[in-house]
Structure formats: C-alpha cells, structure tokens
Amino acid sequence: MSSTIKQAFTNMTANAKVADLSRDTVEVTKSTGLTTDHGVPVSNTDDWLKVSNGQNAGPSLLEDQIAREKIHRFDHERIPERVVHARGAGAHGYFKVFDDRAKKYTSAGVLTDPTRTTPTFVRFSTVQGSRGSADTVRDVRGFATKFYTDEGNWDIVGNNIPVFFIQDAIKFPDFVHAVKPEPHNEVPQGQSAHNNFWDFVGLQPEASHMVMWAMSDRGIPRSYRMMQGFGVNTFTLINAAGERYFVKFHWIPELGVHSFVWDEALKIAGQDPDFHRKDLEEAITNGAPPKWTFAIQTIAEKDEHNFEFDILDATKLWPEELVPLEPIGEMVLNRPVDEYFPETEQVAFCTSHVVPGIGFSDDPLLQGRNFSYFDTQISRLGLNWEQLPINRPVCPVMNHNRDGQHQMRITKGPVNYWPNRFQHGPPVAKEQGGYHEFAQRIEGIKQRARGEKFKEHYNQAQLFYNSLAPHEKAHVLSAMSFELSHCDDPLVYESYSRVLNNIDFDLAKNVATNKPGRLNKGQKSDTLSQAYYAPKTPTIASRRIAILIADGFSGNEVQAVRAALKSAGAVPFLIGPRRGKIYPAGQTVGAGEGIMADHHFEGQRSTLFDALFIPSGREAAESLVSNGRCIHWVREAFGHLKALGAIGEGVAVLQRALELSELQFSSGDSTDVTSSYGVVTTGKYTASSMISDALKIGPGEKGILANFSYEVSKHKCWDRELDGLVSKVAF
Ligand code: HEM
Numbered sequence: 001m002s003s004t005i006k007q008a009f010t011n012m013t014a015n016a017k018v019a020d021l022s023r024d025t026v027e028v029t030k031s032t033g034l035t036t037d038h039g040v041p042v043s044n045t046d047d048w049l050k051v052s053n054g055q056n057a058g059p060s061l062l063e064d065q066i067a068r069e070k071i072h073r074f075d076h077e078r079i080p081e082r083v084v085h086a087r088g089a090g091a092h093g094y095f096k097v098f099d100d101r102a103k104k105y106t107s108a109g110v111l112t113d114p115t116r117t118t119p120t121f122v123r124f125s126t127v128q129g130s131r132g133s134a135d136t137v138r139d140v141r142g143f144a145t146k147f148y149t150d151e152g153n154w155d156i157v158g159n160n161i162p163v164f165f166i167q168d169a170i171k172f173p174d175f176v177h178a179v180k181p182e183p184h185n186e187v188p189q190g191q192s193a194h195n196n197f198w199d200f201v202g203l204q205p206e207a208s209h210m211v212m213w214a215m216s217d218r219g220i221p222r223s224y225r226m227m228q229g230f231g232v233n234t235f236t237l238i239n240a241a242g243e244r245y246f247v248k249f250h251w252i253p254e255l256g257v258h259s260f261v262w263d264e265a266l267k268i269a270g271q272d273p274d275f276h277r278k279d280l281e282e283a284i285t286n287g288a289p290p291k292w293t294f295a296i297q298t299i300a301e302k303d304e305h306n307f308e309f310d311i312l313d314a315t316k317l318w319p320e321e322l323v324p325l326e327p328i329g330e331m332v333l334n335r336p337v338d339e340y341f342p343e344t345e346q347v348a349f350c351t352s353h354v355v356p357g358i359g360f361s362d363d364p365l366l367q368g369r370n371f372s373y374f375d376t377q378i379s380r381l382g383l384n385w386e387q388l389p390i391n392r393p394v395c396p397v398m399n400h401n402r403d404g405q406h407q408m409r410i411t412k413g414p415v416n417y418w419p420n421r422f423q424h425g426p427p428v429a430k431e432q433g434g435y436h437e438f439a440q441r442i443e444g445i446k447q448r449a450r451g452e453k454f455k456e457h458y459n460q461a462q463l464f465y466n467s468l469a470p471h472e473k474a475h476v477l478s479a480m481s482f483e484l485s486h487c488d489d490p491l492v493y494e495s496y497s498r499v500l501n502n503i504d505f506d507l508a509k510n511v512a513t514n515k516p517g518r519l520n521k522g523q524k525s526d527t528l529s530q531a532y533y534a535p536k537t538p539t540i541a542s543r544r545i546a547i548l549i550a551d552g553f554s555g556n557e558v559q560a561v562r563a564a565l566k567s568a569g570a571v572p573f574l575i576g577p578r579r580g581k582i583y584p585a586g587q588t589v590g591a592g593e594g595i596m597a598d599h600h601f602e603g604q605r606s607t608l609f610d611a612l613f614i615p616s617g618r619e620a621a622e623s624l625v626s627n628g629r630c631i632h633w634v635r636e637a638f639g640h641l642k643a644l645g646a647i648g649e650g651v652a653v654l655q656r657a658l659e660l661s662e663l664q665f666s667s668g669d670s671t672d673v674t675s676s677y678g679v680v681t682t683g684k685y686t687a688s689s690m691i692s693d694a695l696k697i698g699p700g701e702k703g704i705l706a707n708f709s710y711e712v713s714k715h716k717c718w719d720r721e722l723d724g725l726v727s728k729v730a731f
Contacts, residue, residue, distance in 0.1 A: 014094035016394040017119035017148045018335070024389040025338060036069055045070070079345075080380050081131040084176055085142045087190075088125030089135075089224065089277040090344035091284060093333035095120050095147055095294065102328045105245045105298050106237035108357025110149040111328065119148040121390065122333055123347055124224040124276070128179050129190030134269035135276035136260060137190035138219040138479065140210075143229035143251065144349045145331070148394045151356055151433060155349040156249050157373065161218055162230035164314040165207040167454050169368015175200065175207075190269070193486035202495030206315050206454075208503060209461040215479040216464075217259035217472055217530055222610075222715070223279045225290035225542070226258040228533070233351065233366035234312050236359040236438065237298065244438050246299040246311055246361055248318055250325055251292040255541065257533040258715045262478065263731075264640045267607045275608070281336045286571055288542035289334040295325040309460070310453035314365040316460050320527045347390045348377040356435050364450070382406050398425055458502045462520055465504050467528035471718040473507075480511050538697040538713035541569030545712065546609040546637075548630060548653075549576050549597065552619025555584030557647060557685055558595070561613060564695050564705050570712070573598040573609065577627060585617050601629040606637040611712045616648025616685065624653045631657045632731065638679070639731040641720050643711035645680045645704060654679060662725055673704045677725060678717030680708040 026032075034042040049064035050057060062068070082088075095110070095118045102111045110118050125142035126133065141160040146153055166175050177183075178200030179192050188194050192214070201207040213219070221227045229251030237245045260268070268275050283290060297318050299311055309316040337343035352360075352370035360366055377385045383404035385391060400416045415424055428434035465476065480500070484493050500508035502518045526532050545565055547558060558574070565572045574597045576582040581594030606612060612633065614624065624630045634657035637644060646654045651665050664676040670683040682689070682704040693703025697710050711717065720726055 014117035014119055017092065017121070020148075020392070020394050021338075021343075021389050024342075036066060037073070042066055082125075082380065083376060084127050084180075085125035085144075086131045087129050087133050087135070088123045088142065088344060089280050090121060090123040090337055090347060091280055091333040092335040092337070093120045093122065093289070093331055094118060095145075095329060095331045097294075097329035098327070101326070102237075102296065103239065105239055105247070105296070106357040107240045108149075108154075108237070108355055109151060110147055110154060110355060111237075111357065116150070118150075119394065120331055120333075121146045121148075121343070121347055122331075123344060123349070124227075124280070126190065128192060133190035134273035136220065136265040136268045136273075138192065138214070138262075138265065138483075139190065140214055140219070141221060141224065141227055143224075143227065145229075145251075146347065146349060146391075147355075149355050150395055152395060153353050153391075153393045154355045154358065155351065155353045156229075156231045157349045157351050157369070158229050158231045158249065158251075160221060160227040160229060161210060161213040162228075162232060162248075162250075162317045163210050163213065163460070164232055164365060165201070165210045166204070166365065167206050167313055167315050167450060168364045169366075169372065171204070172368065172372070175204075188486075193483040195487045195489045195492050198484060198487050198492045198496050199489070202492060202499055205457040205499055205502070208457050208499050209315050209464065211499075212461050212464050212476065212503065215476050215483065216468065217475055218257075219479070220260045220262060220265040221276075222258040222260055223255075223283075224276050225280065225283055226253050226255050228252055228257055229292065233314055233369070234361040234363045235354070235366070236361050237296075238357055238359055238438050242438075244301045244359070244440075246301070246304065248297045248323075250295040250297070251331070252295060252325075252327075252533065254291040254293070254535065255539065256535045256715070257530040259530065261640050261716070261721075262475070262482065264607050267605065271605050272608055280333075282571070283542045284334060284336050286542065288569055289332050291330060291332045293327045294329040294331060295327040297323045297325055299323060308453070309456065310451050312361050312363040312451070313454050314363055315457065319463070319525045321525055342388070343390045346381060346385075346388050348373075348381055348385050348388075350374050350377070356433060359438050384408065400425055458518065459521070459523075461503045463523050463525060464528050465507065466520065466522060467524045467526065469529050469531050469718070471721055472529060472531075474721070477507060477510055480507075484511065535713075538710055539569065540565070540697065540709045540712045543570045543610040543712050544608065545570050545572045546575045546604075546606065546612045546633075547572055548612060548614045548624060548633065548650075549574055549582050549595075550617075550620040550623040550627070550630075551583045551589050552585045552623070553582065553617040554615045554620075554648070554685075555586070555595070557615040558584070560685075560690050561615060561705065564693070565709070568695050568697065568709060570709075573604075575599050575601060575604065575633075577601060577623065577630075579603060585619065601627065601633060606633045606642070607640065609637070609642070610715070611643040611645070611708070612637045613644075613708065614646040614650030614653050616650050618649050621649035621653050624650075625656050634658065635729050636731040638720070639726050639729050641678070641716035641718065641726070643678050643680065643708060643714075643717070645708035645711075647682055647685045647704065651681045651683070654681065658729060660725060660728060662723070673702065673707050675707050675711065677720045677723075678711045678714075680704060680711055 048060040048067040050060045052058040097114050099114050100112045123144045126139040128139050143160055144157045146155050179197045181187050182196050201211050231249030235247050237247045350373040384406045387408045400418055402416050413424055430436040487493055497508055500511055504520055562572045576597035579597055579600045582597050583589045583592045583594045655665055663679055664674050666674040666681040666683045668683045671689050673682045693705045696706055697713055
C-alpha cells in the first residue's frame with residue numbers, strides 16, 4: 001500500500017464519518033434563500049403561474065417549471081421500504097477495543113488495535129411492521145451496526161435475540177410471508193398474533209427456540225438502549241498465522257437488559273408509537289449516551305464437532321457455560337442523526353461486508369443472507385447504494401465497477417478494467433492488506449440436505465425456558481396465551497400446543513391441551529435470564545421520573561427531589577392537572593411565580609415514565625386524590641411494577657389509590673423511610689433528611705431518595721406480580 005494511503009488510514013478517528021458526512025451536509029437558515037434544484041433563485045413558491053384577470057383564478061400553466069419541479073420532486077419522495085425491519089431508528093457512535101487480546105484469533109485491526117477509534121452507525125428496528133408502525137409491539141428487534149473501519153465497512157446485522165426462526169435461508173420468504181400481515185386483508189400490523197404466523201411455526205419446529213425468546217420479555221424491550229445484541233450467525237476469525245476460529249458476536253448493554261410489561265407495551269403503542277425512537281435521541285441529548293460491551297465467543301476449528309448441537313445452526317446458541325464470553329471492546333452511541341431519510345432510511349447493511357481477519361462459516365442461514373442483502377439494497381436504493389453518504393466507507397475506494405443509475409463518482413483515467421497496460425487499479429496483495437479467503441477443505445455430495453444435528457429442535461427451547469426467573473416464565477405463558485387467543489383457527493392453536501408439549505408439559509398444559517409431554521431435562525443457564533444482566537452498580541441514569549403535583553405542593557421538596565434525581569442522571573418531569581404554571585404552597589394561584597408543569601395528566605400517561613413520585617402539600621394532595629386520572633396514574637404505575645415514592649400528604653394519595661392491605665406506608669410525622677413492594681414513603685422530609693439523603697443508590701441507605709432510586713434502578717418490582725398484588729388493582 002502506498003504511503004499516502006497509509007497516511008490517510010492513520011489519520012482516522014471517531015470523527016472520520018462525521019467529517020465525511022459534512023461534505024454533503026447543508027443547513028437551512030434565514031440567509032439560505034430558496035432556489036430551484038438547478039440553483040436559480042425562486043421569488044414565489046406559493047402561487048402556480050396562471051392566466052388570471054386578477055379577480056378570478058383561471059387555468060394553471062404547464063410552462064411553470066418552478067411549480068412543476070416542486071410537484072415532480074414531491075411525487076417521487078417515497079422509496080420502497082425495507083421488506084423486513086422497515087421501522088427503525090439510528091444513531092452514530094464509535095467503537096474501541098480494550099487491548100489487543102483478540103490477536104490470538106484475528107488479524108482484523110478493528111478488533112485488535114487499541115489505538116483506533118472506529119466510527120459506527122447503528123440502526124435498531126422492529127421486524128414485522130411497516131415503516132409507520134408502532135415501536136413497542138411484541139417483536140424481535142434488529143441491531144445492525146456499521147463499522148467504518150480503516151480497511152472498509154464491516155457490518156454486523158444482528159438482532160436482540162441470539163437465535164433465529166429458521167435454519168436455512170431458503171425458508172426466509174416463507175417465514176416472512178407467514179409473520180407479515182396476512183395476504184387477503186393485510187392484517188395485522190406490527191404483531192405476530194395471527195393464524196398464519198402460528199400456523200407456520202407450529203409446522204416448522206425448528207422455530208420453537210426463537211419463538212420462546214420472542215414470547216419472553218425480550219420481545220417487548222423497554223428501550224433499544226437496554227437490549228443485548230447478537231450477530232446470531234456463526235462467523236469466523238482468522239489470525240495472522242492463518243488459523244481459523246468460529247465466532248459469535250455479542251453486545252451487552254451497560255444499563256442492563258430491561259423490558260416493558262405487556263399491558264404497558266400495548267398502551268404505549270397507541271399513546272406514543274414513537275417511544276423507542278424518541279428514547280434513543282432523548283438519552284443521547286440528555287448526556288446519557290448508550291454504551292455496550294462487545295464480546296466474542298470463539299471455538300477453534302478443530303473443536304467444531306465437539307458439541308451436541310451443530311455450531312453452524314442459527315437456531316442454537318452456544319451456552320456460555322460451554323463457550324465463555326470474552327469482552328474485547330465497547331461501543332458508545334453519542335450522536336443522533338441530522339436528518340432521518342438520508343441517514344437512517346438510506347443506511348444499508350450487508351452481512352457479506354466483512355474486513356480482512358473476519359470471514360464466514362458454512363452456516364446455511366448466513367450463506368443465504370450474504371446473497372440477500374446486497375440484492376435487496378439494489379431494489380430499495382439502486383445499484384450505487386454504497387456511494388450514498390451514510391454508506392460510503394471512510395477509507396479509499398477504488399475499482400473498475402462503473403456506471404449504473406445515480407453514479408456519483410467521476411473516476412479519472414483511460415482504463416476501467418484489469419489487467420491494463422498502465423497497471424492502474426491493481427489488486428492489493430494479501431501481505432499488503434488485500435482480503436484473503438481462508439483455504440477451507442470441502443468435500444461432499446451435491447444435495448438438498450441439512451446436517452444431522454440440525455434435526456434436534458427442542459433442547460435449547462427447553463434450556464431457555466428453564467433458565468427464566470419465575471416472573472419471566474409467567475410472562476411467556478401469558479404472551480403465548482394472548483397470541484394464540486388471537487388465532488381463531490383451532491388447527492393452529494392445537495398444532496402449537498403440540499410443539500409446546502415438547503418443551504414443557506406444564507407450559508403446554510397451561511396454554512392448552514392436557515397430554516403428557518416430553519421429559520423436561522431440567523438444564524439451565526444463568527445467562528439466559530434478563531436478571532443476569534443487572535448493572536453491577538445500581539443506576540437511574542436516563543430513567544424518566546414523573547413528579548405529580550397540584551397547586552399547594554411543597555416547592556422546596558420538588559426542587560430538592562428534582563435536583564437530586566438529575567444529579568444521578570435521571571430525567572424528572574413535572575406532571576400536573578394543567579400544562580401551565582402550578583403554584584406551590586405559600587403562593588397565590590394565578591399570581592405567584594409558580595412552576596411550569598411539563599405535561600398534564602391527560603397529555604402523558606404513567607406508561608411513558610419509569611417511576612412516579614408525589615411530594616407533600618396538603619392542598620395538593622386533596623386535589624390529586626379527587627382527580628380520577630391521577631388515581632389511574634398511580635394504579636397503572638403500580639400495575640406496571642414501577643417504583644412509587646411519596647412524602648407527607650403525598651403518601652395519602654398512594655394509599656387512597658392503591659387500598660391494599662399488603663402495602664406498608666410511613667405515617668404521620670415520622671422521618672423514617674418505609675419501602676414495601678417498591679412503594680417508598682416517608683412522613684416528613686426535613687432539611688436534615690435532605691442532608692442525610694446522599695443519593696447513594698443501594699439497599700440499606702437511610703434517605704427516601706436513596707431508597708426510591710434503588711427501586712427505580714431495579715426497573716420493576718417483580719414481587720408485586722408474583723405475590724398477586726397486581727391482579728387486585730384495576731388499571
Ligand atoms: C440470523 C438471522 C437474521 C438476522 C439477525 C437478521 C437481521 C436483520 C436486520 C437487523 C435487518 C435490518 C437492517 C437495517 O437496520 O437496515 C434486516 C433486514 C433484512 N434482512 Fe435480515 N436477518 C436475518 C435473516 C435474514 C435472512 C435469512 C434473510 C434472507 C435470506 C434476510 C433478509 C433481509 C432483508 C432482505 C432485509 C432488508 C434489508 C434492507 O432493505 O435494508 N434476513 N435483517
């Protein structure tokens with residue numbers, strides 16, 4: 001490689017992609033006057049040129065090239081949406097490895113050079129729904145990462161679930177047709193709760209493992225920022241000595257893995273269909289950029305056949321007890337997009353895009369994907385899709401591919417083929433960084449067949465189910481029951497109950513029929529429950545906390561609570577009976593300085609927040625207690641297992657709303673803190689309570705905020721559900 005190219009490579013930083021995009025970025029301001037697309041200033045963009053006597057309209061003239069251009073451009077604004085994963089949200093970030101420990105597996109600079117900061121772009125998505133569907137539906141989530149490396153773009157096109165529904169790519173069109181809206185009426189949107197999906201997976205038992213994941217809490221994540229990501233397919237790594245390892249890629253979120261409860265997800269789909277999209281941007285702009293640890297699982301080539309499952313079968317994971325995870329780096333997403341369409345919509349991923357040191361395996365799902373993505377990008381974006389700003393690499397690109405629609409590069413020089421008499425555009429030797437395929441020995445008979453071990457479908461579905469915490473198991477049961485109750489064809493219901501019987505008799509029995517099932521072998525793996533990923537240090541960073549107020553609330557408390565929560569990285573919101581000024585005790589309503597409520601009780605619902613807090617104030621509490629919507633807020637937040645906190649008279653609002661003898665509350669003037677089923681209360685919050693309430697988040701702390709924050713950090717109070725409290729409250 002020439003020294004100039006090398007220099008260009010060395011200059012790369014995390015900002016390389018931002019700088020690259022700036023070449024195509026313009027800003028619309030007061031001083032950027034309107035022009036046509038060919039640059040001519042436009043003096044009137046409101047009236048089509050017409051024949052008029054000044055009084056009546058008269059016919060519009062086709063000769064108006066300014067109006068014509070505006071309408072033409074508008075008529076063609078839409079492009080085909082993605083055939084799957086149409087709905088998504090993206091952000092820019094960077095990736096860094098901790099050190100060069102992965103050198104034993106790979107020569108890829110992006111995975112071994114700790115001096116590099118590689119720019120990334122991530123697009124998260126749902127799978128089933130169309131581009132305008134809701135974010136919080138039950139579905140698999142896409143987690144596609146583009147690494148703009150020094151040696152070209154590398155894409156990990158993954159999901160938030162480590163396995164897939166099918167083993168062989170040839171089944172993908174069948175699977176997608178079955179899960180998408182049904183062909184006769186294009187229903188339902190954004191969900192798998194329909195006959196065709198359950199019909200297909202009932203007849204295709206290889207889907208049983210992934211169905212369990214999709215029906216678990218993984219199918220309704222609280223945030224894209226709180227999901228694991230998995231490359232799913234088995235790739236390979238090749239080290240400098242030419243040795244090959246099989247590899248699986250993992251992303252582990254710093255904030256833990258958290259989900260909604262189903263009622264919450266259903267309601268948010270209507271109340272705020274853009275919830276996840278907004279959540280990602282809100283966290284980044286509020287200074288809580290999401291972060292993931294990147295880890296790999298590797299298997300040496302010689303050990304390929306040492307497992308009871310086939311390591312190239314995408315319906316199987318590699319249990320971490322057998323193949324431990326090795327954390328090697330981290331990714332931070334720290335910049336929202338400037339414009340959705342040219343970045344998030346036009347970004348295009350390909351599993352076939354790898355860089356030297358990374359390769360493929362014979363995973364039959366991956367092999368088909370490697371064909372499919374490039375092909376589909378041509379239909380969605382056109383042949384030259386890799387020249388679009390968001391897709392183009394930040395390293396030099398040079399070859400003899402030419403022309404096609406929307407060619408944007410002008411390549412100088414007399415030849416566009418190789419070999420040529422000038423030696424222009426020569427191949428790069430392996431020693432100088434050229435991509436080199438691993439020399440793999442292959443022998444066999446050409447046939448349409450799958451490996452022997454691909455025929456076992458239930459062991460890992462059972463392993464996953466067994467590994468879930470009790471509340472997670474209960475959620476799988478209710479998710480299955482919900483989905484299957486939407487299938488009005490009894491054949492479908494029966495067929496899936498038979499599949500479940502092979503996973504867990506009790507589960508199948510509870511979902512439907514009562515037939516003896518296959519023996520549950522009882523195997524478990526700690527790492528499959530979401531509970532395993534709780535952050536090591538409890539945190540409330542980026543958590544949305546609603547503080548409910550009404551005229552007469554305690555101004556000092558609200559100030560103190562807001563400041564403390566903010567300082568711990570949470571995002572507090574004031575919610576009141578009106579979106580306007582609310583007046584604290586001691587101020588005259590309508591005349592005092594007041595404080596602006598961010599929302600009113602009707603404008604936002606409890607579903608959109610992680611926790612709820614009610615300060616003291618006699619008048620405020622009286623008004624909140626008599627407000628039916630406020631009572632509903634409290635009940636709903638309780639039903640959705642969220643942390644609830646209150647001080648003084650605010651405690652009475654919780655008591656009145658919940659009316660549960662199992663709950664304990666602080667009473668009267670006591671400064672003691674009572675924590676009961678995630679409901680944290682104190683009678684009084686004095687200046688000295690504030691001082692002793694250092695916001696150290698953890699159990700056994702004294703102050704109300706420390707205790708409340710600890711409950712928030714746990715995300716949900718599962719005991720409330722397991723002990724039957726939730727079913728006693730109407731919400
Ligand atoms: C391991 C299994 C799979 C995973 C993890 C996966 C993941 C994804 C993700 C994350 C996207 C969205 C990319 C984006 O954000 O733009 C996507 C899109 C897509 N996938 Fe897959 N997929 C899998 C299997 C397949 C298979 C087997 C095929 C075809 C044989 C396929 C074909 C497609 C197509 C055509 C798109 C639309 C791409 C676009 O228009 O940009 N996928 N997939």
